[in-house]
Amino acid sequence: MKVAMLVAVVALAGCQQSTEEVADETNATLAVSGTDEVAACITRGVAYFKEIGSYPTLKSAPNKGRSADEVATERCNRSSMAFGK
DSSP states (O other): OHHHHHHHHHHHHHHHHHHHHHHHHHHHHHHHHHHHHHHHHHHHHHHHHHHTTOOSBOOSTTSTTSBHHHHHHHHHHHOTTBTBO
C-alpha cells in the first residue's frame, strides 16, 4: 500500500511540473502571437495611409505632419485591431 501511495505522489508531482511547463510554453506562444498581430496591424495601417495618400507623412489632423509609420505603430500597440483584421 505504501509503495502505491509513493508512486501516486511521484506521479502527481510529475504532473504538476508538466502543467507548469505547459503554462510557460503557452504564455510564450501567446506573446509571440501578440507580437505577430501587432506587426500585421502595423502593415495594415501603413497600407491604409498609403491608400488615402497620407504616406509617409500624415496630412490631416490630429496627426498632421507626423510619420505614418510612427502613428500606425502607436495605434497598433494600443490595439492590434486599430486597422481592422
